[in-house]
Amino acid sequence: MDIAKKRQLVCCLTAAVFICAGTLAGAGEQKTAAAKTDDVKIEDPENELFQSAVSLFKPLARDMDSPRLPFKTERVALGRTLFFDQRISATGKVSCAQCHQPKHYGTDAAQSPDTGNALKSRNVQSVLNASVNVYNNWYGDQASVEDQAFSSLTSPLGLGHKSSDEAIEKIRAIAEYRGLFAKAFPTDKEPINVENWATAVGAYERSLLTPAPFDAYLEGKLDAISRDAKTGLRKFMSTGCVACHNGIGIGGSSYQKFGIWSDYWLTTNSSPVDKGRYIITKDENDLYTFRVANLRNVTMTAPYFHDGSVKSLPEAIHVMAKIQLRKTISDEDVKDIIVFLKTLTGPLPNNFSPP
Ligand code: HEC
Ligand code: HEC
DSSP states (O other), rough: OOOHHHHHHHHHHHHHHHHHHHHHHHHOOOOOOOOOOOTSSSSHHHHHHHHHHHHHHOOOOOOOSSSSOOOOOOHHHHHHHTOGGGSSSSSSSSOOOHHSSSSGGOOOOOOOBBBTTSSSSSOOSSSTTTGGGSSSSSTTSSSHHHHHHHHHTTTTTTTTOOHHHHHHHHHOOOOOOOOHHHSTTOOOOOOOSSHHHHHHHHHHHHHHOOOHHHHHHHTTTTGGOOOOHHHHHHHHHTGGGGGGBBBBTOOSSSSOOOOOOOHHHHHOOOOOOOTTTTHHOOOOOTTTTTOOOOOTGGGGGOOOOTTBBBHHHHHHHHHHHHHHHHOOOOOHHHHHHHHHHHOOOOOOOOOOOOO
């Protein structure tokens, strides 16, 4: 791509933020707390920052249920039990929680092996706030946490079964699940089935939200984040990070090329090189595109990028500035941005632990 085209793309991206910011937040099915904007004066810079922030980002919903997927306590409880149960994997030794560990904020902090004992091809994404992402997985090839849970049954980056039927047989053979599924899906004759598996695990994931100081800020509590965090927020916006990292997930809602200004692997030393969404779409336009990372809890989820090729957050931010925005930013700017990113870390949900 020539420079003019690249520049055009970046401009489009920047413009897109302003056009999309409102609609992005509506994507997914969620109840968003309304920002209280009325009681703040217009002229002062504090308020200007706040107004820009609420136009680009949205606070986390209280929960992520919807009429289509009603939130039932029994389903969340069942999903929690399934999430931490090793017995239901192909080998009987792996649970979702092995790779999505509470102590690492829903990731595994390492390139540990997949269920086939091969080195994992991709860095683990967090299950925390995964339900706010418009697409799931690095390729964004799953449309919801329910679809993702379904695919996890047979994925080597999941429970590793040969077929979803095989997985369901394994769950049916465990006596305690008969009662638990029957309670969660009382009108079904044979409640242990693939669809209910996905609904229950999805319901649990929809409960795994981590409201953070930045949400309180977006809801109008202007002193919920520090002065330094506000400096970082300003830099995050003025540097152009918001072109891709916006909405409820501060990302998670669009596909973008990783390496707009230069090939990513030249900077990250990634090997092998992952061709991104091209692998599933075979469309040249999707070469090296990935779902934009959701930046909630990002200070807790090293290493970074789809292949975990970058170990530290400051380095990841330098990479982003360089290859996504063609900007060199100072260490001080990076430090300030990190102070802001820390305000996206919330406490772990109480139910993110074995039942
Ligand atoms: C062997 C490790 C492993 C296991 C076990 C595992 N996962 Fe994952 N999970 C991953 C990896 C790696 C990714 C990124 C996958 C990709 O991009 O294709 C991921 C992605 C996800 C995502 C997408 C998050 C996002 O931001 O889009 C969700 C949700 C998820 N897993 C849920 C689960 C559930 C539920 C289970 C259990 C049924 C499970 N995982 C089991 C490794 C694992
Ligand atoms: C043109 C779109 C775009 C811009 C601009 C952009 N990013 Fe990203 N960002 C992405 C994509 C896409 C990924 C996922 C890349 C991958 O791993 O394949 C990502 C990943 C990240 C990650 C890694 C998260 C993780 O969990 O692995 C961080 C941190 C990050 N971005 C911060 C920033 C910061 C800070 C800025 C501004 C300096 C910025 N980004 C600008 C698109 C963008």
